[in-house]
Amino acid sequence: MPTTKVNLETTDLNNYKYDMSRCIKCKGCYWVEHTYQPGVKFSTRCPSNLWNDFDSYGAFGKMRIGTGLVEKKLDWSPTLLEIVYADPLCGACDVGCKRNLDLEIELSLEAMRVKAVQDGAGPMPAHKKIAQNIASFHNVFGATHANRKQWVTADIKVAKKADVLYFVGCTASYRNKEIAQSTAKILSAAKTPFMLMPDEWCCGNTLQSVGMLDEARELAKRNIEMVKNSGAKTVLLSCAEGYRMWKVEYPKLLNIATDDLGFEVVHLVEFADEALKRGDLKLTRPFETRLTYHDSCSISRLADPWTPWSGERGWMGTVSPPLKRRRGAHGLYAQPRNVINAIPGVQFVEMIRTRENAFCCGAGRGTKEAFPDLASFAAGHRLEEVKEVGAEVLVSACPWCKNNFAQAVKEDGSSVKVMDFSELILASLEA
Amino acid sequence: MAIVKEAYKALEAVVGAKYLSDDPAICEGYRSGPCGYEAGTGYERVMTKIPGAVILPRSTEEVQKIVKICNRYVIPYVPYSTGFYGPRSHPHVENALLVDLKRLNDFEFDEKHWYANLGSGVIYSQFQEECLRRGGYVVIGGGGAQASVIANLIGDGWSPLTHRIGLPHRRILGTEVVLPDGEILRTGSLAVGDDPFWGDGIGPDLRGLLRGYTGLRGCLGIVTKMAVKVLPFQPERLQPTGISPNTALALPEKRVKWVNYIMPSKAAQVKAMYEIGKAEIAGAVTKVPLFWRVIAKAECKEEFWTEWLKETPETIANFHIVRVLLIGFTSEEQMEYDENVLNDIMMELGGQPRRTKPSDESWIKNADSAGMWLMCGSYVSVDYVIETLAQATEHGPVYAELKKKYTPPLMPDHGDPGWFQSFELGYHGYSEFLIYWDQDEDTTGVDHFYLETSKMNIDHRFYTALIGPHQPMYLTGPKYGPNYHEWMLKIKNELDPLWVCHPPVPFAHDEFVDRAPWMHELKTWESPKKSPYPEWLQKQLAAETAAFLAKK
Numbered sequence: 001m002p003t004t005k006v007n008l009e010t011t012d013l014n015n016y017k018y019d020m021s022r023c024i025k026c027k028g029c030y031w032v033e034h035t036y037q038p039g040v041k042f043s044t045r046c047p048s049n050l051w052n053d054f055d056s057y058g059a060f061g062k063m064r065i066g067t068g069l070v071e072k073k074l075d076w077s078p079t080l081l082e083i084v085y086a087d088p089l090c091g092a093c094d095v096g097c098k099r100n101l102d103l104e105i106e107l108s109l110e111a112m113r114v115k116a117v118q119d120g121a122g123p124m125p126a127h128k129k130i131a132q133n134i135a136s137f138h139n140v141f142g143a144t145h146a147n148r149k150q151w152v153t154a155d156i157k158v159a160k161k162a163d164v165l166y167f168v169g170c171t172a173s174y175r176n177k178e179i180a181q182s183t184a185k186i187l188s189a190a191k192t193p194f195m196l197m198p199d200e201w202c203c204g205n206t207l208q209s210v211g212m213l214d215e216a217r218e219l220a221k222r223n224i225e226m227v228k229n230s231g232a233k234t235v236l237l238s239c240a241e242g243y244r245m246w247k248v249e250y251p252k253l254l255n256i257a258t259d260d261l262g263f264e265v266v267h268l269v270e271f272a273d274e275a276l277k278r279g280d281l282k283l284t285r286p287f288e289t290r291l292t293y294h295d296s297c298s299i300s301r302l303a304d305p306w307t308p309w310s311g312e313r314g315w316m317g318t319v320s321p322p323l324k325r326r327r328g329a330h331g332l333y334a335q336p337r338n339v340i341n342a343i344p345g346v347q348f349v350e351m352i353r354t355r356e357n358a359f360c361c362g363a364g365r366g367t368k369e370a371f372p373d374l375a376s377f378a379a380g381h382r383l384e385e386v387k388e389v390g391a392e393v394l395v396s397a398c399p400w401c402k403n404n405f406a407q408a409v410k411e412d413g414s415s416v417k418v419m420d421f422s423e424l425i426l427a428s429l430e431a
Numbered sequence: 432m433a434i435v436k437e438a439y440k441a442l443e444a445v446v447g448a449k450y451l452s453d454d455p456a457i458c459e460g461y462r463s464g465p466c467g468y469e470a471g472t473g474y475e476r477v478m479t480k481i482p483g484a485v486i487l488p489r490s491t492e493e494v495q496k497i498v499k500i501c502n503r504y505v506i507p508y509v510p511y512s513t514g515f516y517g518p519r520s521h522p523h524v525e526n527a528l529l530v531d532l533k534r535l536n537d538f539e540f541d542e543k544h545w546y547a548n549l550g551s552g553v554i555y556s557q558f559q560e561e562c563l564r565r566g567g568y569v570v571i572g573g574g575g576a577q578a579s580v581i582a583n584l585i586g587d588g589w590s591p592l593t594h595r596i597g598l599p600h601r602r603i604l605g606t607e608v609v610l611p612d613g614e615i616l617r618t619g620s621l622a623v624g625d626d627p628f629w630g631d632g633i634g635p636d637l638r639g640l641l642r643g644y645t646g647l648r649g650c651l652g653i654v655t656k657m658a659v660k661v662l663p664f665q666p667e668r669l670q671p672t673g674i675s676p677n678t679a680l681a682l683p684e685k686r687v688k689w690v691n692y693i694m695p696s697k698a699a700q701v702k703a704m705y706e707i708g709k710a711e712i713a714g715a716v717t718k719v720p721l722f723w724r725v726i727a728k729a730e731c732k733e734e735f736w737t738e739w740l741k742e743t744p745e746t747i748a749n750f751h752i753v754r755v756l757l758i759g760f761t762s763e764e765q766m767e768y769d770e771n772v773l774n775d776i777m778m779e780l781g782g783q784p785r786r787t788k789p790s791d792e793s794w795i796k797n798a799d800s801a802g803m804w805l806m807c808g809s810y811v812s813v814d815y816v817i818e819t820l821a822q823a824t825e826h827g828p829v830y831a832e833l834k835k836k837y838t839p840p841l842m843p844d845h846g847d848p849g850w851f852q853s854f855e856l857g858y859h860g861y862s863e864f865l866i867y868w869d870q871d872e873d874t875t876g877v878d879h880f881y882l883e884t885s886k887m888n889i890d891h892r893f894y895t896a897l898i899g900p901h902q903p904m905y906l907t908g909p910k911y912g913p914n915y916h917e918w919m920l921k922i923k924n925e926l927d928p929l930w931v932c933h934p935p936v937p938f939a940h941d942e943f944v945d946r947a948p949w950m951h952e953l954k955t956w957e958s959p960k961k962s963p964y965p966e967w968l969q970k971q972l973a974a975e976t977a978a979f980l981a982k983k
Contacts, residue, residue, distance in 0.1 A: 021870070022808045024467040025514045026801035027577050034576035034797035035678040036671045037556035039564065040538045053450070053487050053533060054457050055514065061460025068459045080456040099676045100801035102732050316807050316842070316869050318733045325731060329674050356675045 006319070007310035008107060008252075011213060013115045016108040017070050018313060023063035028100060029093030030058050032357045042352045042385050045092040047362045047378035056083050059093035059105050066112050076121035084112050085124050086374050088367040089209060090297040090360035095328035102325055106302070113211030123210035124370035130206045131215060138201035139170040148200060151177035156184045159193040165232035166194045167223075167246065169239040170202050171399040179399050182422035183238040183268055189429050190275040194236065197226050203245040209365035213253060220250040227263055234264045236271055238422050240398030241364055243267045244298035251306040258305035267299050269397050272425055273335035276342055283428040286345035291424075292391035293336055294351070294382065294405070295358040296398035301328030328356050336397060336421060343428040349389045351382075359385065361396070363404035379408035386416055397421040433526050434483050438504035442528070445496045446488055450534070453484035461485055461514065461521070461529050468517025470809040471870025473878040473947050475518040477979060478939055482509070483526030489534045491607055491615065491655040497530060498653065499613035501931050505967055509933045510649040512551050512579035516586070517811070519648045519900060523939050524971055532579070535655055540565065544628050545661045546604055551581045551654060558659070559796050568664035568795070570596050573812075573863070575800030581657045586646030587815075589861065591715035591756065591794050593854045594708070596662055598817070600638045604630040604658035608641065611652050611927030619658075627658030640922070648900045650936035651926055665760055669795060679790035680797075686759040686766055687714075689791065690773065692782035694751040699780045701824050703753050706776045708857020712769040715756035715794065717852035720865060721747055722844060726802050727792060735806045740843075747845040753782065756794070807842050807867040809874075814884055815863040815896045823860030824851050826893055830864040833887055837880040842867035875949050882944070882953050900937040903944050905958045920963050930968050938963060946976045948983070 006015055030046045037043055044050050049058035056065060065083060068074040087109065094106035116122025123131075133142035151173055152158060166187065172180040187194045204219035223246075227235055237243040247265040251258045258265070275281035295301075304326035313319050333355045340348050353359050362368075362378020383405065386394050394416050396402055405418045419427075434442075434453065443451050452458070463479035464470055488494045501508045507527040514520055522529060536552035540561055547558060555569075556576035562568050570592045572583040588599025596602075605619040605627020618637040620629035630638065641647075641654065667683035682688060694700040700718060707716050722739055729735035755773060759766025777784070793799040803810050816826050827848030834841055849864040864884075868877050885902040888895040889910045898907050898915060908916020919937055923930070935942050941958060944950040962969050 021465045022470075022804065024470070024801060024804050026575060027513060027515070028801055031554065031556065031577055033675055033678060034556035035673075035680055035792075037560050037576070037796065039560040040536070040553065040557045043554075043557050053531075054452060054460060054485060055531070056457050056460025058460075060514075063466070064462045065456060065459050067465065068462070074456060074459055077454070077456060079452075079454045083456055083460075095675050099678070100799060101805055316732070316736065317871075318736055320733075322733060323731075327676055329676070333674065 001315040003312035003314040005310070006313050008104070008308065010107055010111040010114050013066060013070055013111045016066065016104060016111050018317060019103040019105065020063040020066040020070070020108050022101065022103055022317070023060050024101075025060045026100070027058065027060055028096040029060060029105060030096070032353055033096060033099055036357050038352045042359070042388070045096065045353060045357055045359055047090065047360050047374065048087040050381065051086070051374045051377050057086070059097070059109065062109060062112065063105070066108055069112065069115060076116065076119060081116065081121060081124065084116055085122065085210070085366065086371045088297070088360050088362050088378070089365040091302040091328060092297070092357070092360060095301045095356045098325060098327040110211070114213055115211070117211040123212065123366065126369040127206060127210040127366050130369060131212055134202045134204070134207065134215070139174060140202055140206055141170060141174055143174045148173045149196065151180040152184070153181060156181060157188060158184070159195045161231065162193040162195040163233045164192055164194040164236050165227055165230055165234070166196055166236050167203070167242060168196065168200060169237065169242040169399070171403070172238055173200070176399040176402065176420070179238050179402070179420045179422050182420070182426040186268065186272065186281070186422060186425050186429070187236070190271075190280040192275070192280070195230060195232065197230070203242045205241040205245050206366050206369070208245065208249045208253065216249070217253045220253045224250060224254075224261065232263055234266055236266050236268065238268045238420070240267065240296035240298035241400060244302050247303060248306045255308050257307045267332060267397065269299065269332050269336040269339065269421055272339045276339060282430055283339070283343045283425065284430050285428050287343050287424070287428045288345040289393045290347045290349060290391050291340065291393040291395060292349050292351050292386055292389055293340055294361065294394060294396040294401055295331070295333065295355055296396050296401050297358070297360050297364065299397055300331035300333060300358065301356045303331045304328060305330065331356065339425065340395070343424070349391055351385050351389055353385065361401045361404045363400040368400070368404060375404055376408060376411065379404040380412060383408045383412055383414065383416065387414065391416065393417045393419055395419050395421055395424050434506055434528065435504060438500060438506055439484065441500045442484070442486055442497060445493050445500070446486055450487040451484065457485055458482050461511070463518045463521035465870060468515065469519070469811045470517065471868070471874050472518070472811070472881070473874065473949065474940070474943050477947050478523045478943050479518045479521045480523065480525050480527065482522050482529035485529045485531055487531045487534050491609065494530065494609045494653055494655050495613050495615060497528070498609050498611070501528060502612055502929055505929060505931060507931050507934050510653040512582040513554070513577060515574065515578055516582070516648070519936070519939070523936065524934055525975060530653065532653070532655070546628060546658045547661060548627060548656065548658045549580055550656055551579055553580050554578060555580055555583065555798070556796055562661050563664065563669060563796070566664055566666050567661040568596070569602070569659065569661055570599070571794065571796065571798040573798060573800060575798045576796065577801070580659060581654050584657065584659065585642040585654055586648070589854065590798060591717040591754075591852055593861070594716045594852065594856065595714045595758075597855050598859070600642065601630070602660040603638050603641070604628060604660055605632070606641065606654060606658070607656040609653045609655055611932035616652070630660075646899065648933065648936050650900065650923065650933040652932060663760060665758055669791065672790070679788070679792045680795060682789050682791055684789050685763045688757045688766075688789065689787050690755045690757060691785040691787045692753045692755065692777050693785055694753055695781040697751055697824070699782065700751040700753055701820060703776060703780050703782060704820055704853045705857050706780070707755065707773065708853045710772050710776065711856055712757070712772050713755050714758035715754070717754050717850070718752055719754065719850050720844075721750060721847050722806070726805055729805070732805055739806070742845050744845045747847050803865070807869050809870040810865065810867045811881075812863050813866050813881055814888065815861065816893055817854060817859050817861050817896060818894055820853060820857060820860030822893070823862035826862035827851055827864055829887065829891055830884065833883060834866065834880065837876040840868045840872040840874060840876045841880065878947070878950060879953060882950065886955070900939060903941045903956070904938050905941055906956045928965070930965050934968050935964060935972060942972060946979055
């Protein structure tokens with residue numbers, strides 16, 4: 001039986017020809033997993049295909065389009081670019097597909113973007129502007145690089161040397177300083193000294209997400225080198241997108257395993273959960289509210305660790321050596337809930353779609369910048385769910401989610417309060 | 432002929448620019464292949480085309496206007512709900528308008544009379560959850576939890592739960608159909624009022640027109656709304672548990688329970704089904720293909736093959752399982768009674784209970800049809816029959832025997848006779864034969880097997896459910912009915928004189944056999960010299976045949 005050599009490199013869309021050609025239009029990528037199907041309301045999990053109803057905006061349509069690109073049946077056009085980029089790459093389709101099949105949907109979608117860039121058609125103009133900002137100012141906003149650490153106030157103690165390195169990220173450094181400040185205070189409360197990078201640059205999330213892998217790879221190398229030079233054993237993040245970059249995308253870009261990074265990557269929700277269990281963090285101040293939690297995609301279904309793989313595909317599409325598929329089962333689902341449930345006074349209410357079935361806020365991975373309508377639509381749709389369960393406070397663990405939801409609340413005129421996870425913990429720390 | 436600008440503008444005026452597109456990237460997303468049901472078969476390669484345009488109506492009125500425009504401008508159109516049914520639910524001629532019905536997703540539950548009025552975009556798992564939370568239930572068809580309720584009910588509409596809940600047409604109540612020429616037909620009590628509570632209605636029962644025996648694949652109009660009967664279940668909550676891919680419904684064991692029995696022989700297996708039906712117990716009684724058990728246990732494709740290839744024809748031939756779903760519809764006591772009766776039956780027949788998980792991974796809410804593609808990539812249910820249990824249980828082995836000749840390319844299944852079970856408390860027996868292959872292989876054997884089974888059904892006098900648009904009408908029509916094909920043509924010509932509704936279905940398989948050179952050796956029947964199609968379609972099909980042969 002002839003075999004085909006194949007690997008998981010997204011730089012060649014041909015690597016996903018098999019996966020794209022085996023999509024059966026079951027739309028497991030679109031519907032909430034049927035076991036958890038809540039009825040006719042809130043029954044989908046794909047922001048793109050809810051925003052635009054044509055099949056081409058769902059992963060099942062995109063798999064056909066990807067096949068068409070490989071077979072050179074399609075030319076790049078504004079519509080095709082919109083189909084490829086109007087998508088937060090939230091991973092809902094990937095875990096939905098892998099409920100029953102072994103298809104690499106997320107990686108196929110990423111590879112289509114890489115191809116767009118290779119062909120000179122992508123990314124979108126808004127993404128190119130961000131790429132310029134990163135190249136010139138080392139942050140996505142084009143803000144003055146020298147101001148990156150201005151969030152550090154007098155009451156925050158940053159160690160010169162520590163086991164934990166807090167990688168703050170662009171958004172918490174410039175736009176949502178409250179997240180960085182809260183995180184720093186939580187670390188201190190848990191008696192965990194932390195250091196910062198002497199010269200922190202962007203994590204490269206947008207670059208990686210829109211298919212600019214060469215630029216993203218350079219940042220990955222540089223950032224990893226900085227951590228190794230620092231001697232840190234743990235890189236801690238308060239941004240979900242940053243967490244995914246460090247834990248999954250850097251290893252993927254460098255063709256190494258997450259385990260081979262040489263240091264541990266943790267998100268604040270994991271750190272807080274562990275600190276609570278150890279007794280290092282005490283959440284004793286009551287926070288009287290009815291609260292719900294939004295699973296940010298990059299710390300949940302997109303967060304399974306990366307392991308490089310290359311091999312052969314043969315009879316009936318079986319691969320050798322064994323490939324451990326990333327099915328989104330190892331996301332940080334329990335940790336944030338453990339922490340929330342430990343806060344006195346909180347009446348925690350789950351949304352209708354949770355964990356791997358959560359509906360993405362729609363902001364991430366280049367969407368908010370290039371397709372703000374889609375981002376607003378998705379956040380507005382999720383906000384309806386928040387209101388449906390009667391929550392007063394919406395908590396997420398990513399500044400992208402926080403900002404997008406905050407905008408949706410403003411547009412909606414609703415009274416829902418949007419908080420980052422770090423702010424919630426800080427609010428419930430001992431006085 | 433392409434969709435002319437004037438017609439496009441008229442269609443745009445109906446739904447708005449946002450919901451109509453002829454952009455190549457939009458249309459490519461609606462390509463039938465290379466994946467899905469019947470993937471990689473000759474039928475898919477020869478007969479399917481990407482649409483010339485796609486339209487997304489929101490209401491029956493919009494569908495009606497679209498259909499009338501299609502008639503005015505002679506635009507072939509194809510109703511499309513989820514597209515899961517593979518090539519037969521996709522356009523078969525160039526420049527067709529695909530009418531994507533997903534926005535027809537209205538849903539109303541009549542709490543008093545226990546039916547739901549729903550649109551073509553509503554899927555089974557949505558509907559089932561709405562029923563379960565009210566203490567009711569419906570069947571999730573074998574087509575899967577993601578299938579459109581309407582599309583599945585006018586095509587198939589059964590599952591293991593059919594043992595208790597009954598055949599699908601019994602649950603179809605008042606229904607709204609846009610006929611191929613744009614007229615609206617209301618069936619059942621909807622014909623004389625606004626309440627769809629009654630399926631039969633006054634006068635002839637037109638549900639046969641909707642679905643024939645197992646569906647006409649959209650060639651006789653578009654069903655836009657249907658009232659579906661809901662039946663009482665039991666009051667306890669079936670709790671979803673687990674993180675994907677390991678999710679399941681935890682069952683309240685005193686009210687709902689699956690029990691597996693290993694029987695000493697095929698005769699005992701079939702007898703057990705009879706006896707369970709006779710005793711009028713259980714919510715489901717089934718024997719599914721044995722490789723499904725391995726699919727359910729395997730974490731990945733490779734693990735499936737490692738485990739499945741450990742089996743042999745002997746182990747499969749000697750493994751006789753009966754899977755029973757007990758439901759305490761009225762009380763825990765009723766459940767206890769059913770279980771005691773079941774134990775008595777099994778003790779008498781030598782059935783040994785096997786440890787069974789207190790959960791449901793499929794059939795109650797999540798028919799895992801998608802998992803069937805795991806092991807090979809391509810799949811089709813090549814035949815299904817609803818007959819007596821005696822005949823249904825003979826059907827599979829005959830298919831398994833013929834299949835040997837076509838393995839490979841068909842998957843080695845060690846002679847598994849497929850799926851059979853009791854329908855309607857044993858009054859009917861069901862048999863379904865499923866085949867699997869890798870679409871990258873030469874699939875000529877798949878095409879040949881499919882056609883040879885039609886001939887085999889005739890020879891063995893099996894009443895195949897796929898007589899309609901799945902087999903050559905000029906082969907099967909004269910043998911069934913008889914002259915089923917002539918009736919079909921008369922109905923088609925009466926309702927769709929221009930043949931704009933999903934042409935050339937229901938004669939598409941005839942067209943395929945005539946067009947595909949590798950099928951000619953199997954053509955042992957005569958087709959009439961005179962084409963059944965109107966002139967425009969004759970010309971278009973001739974041009975497409977020529978283009979296909981030139982490409983070959």
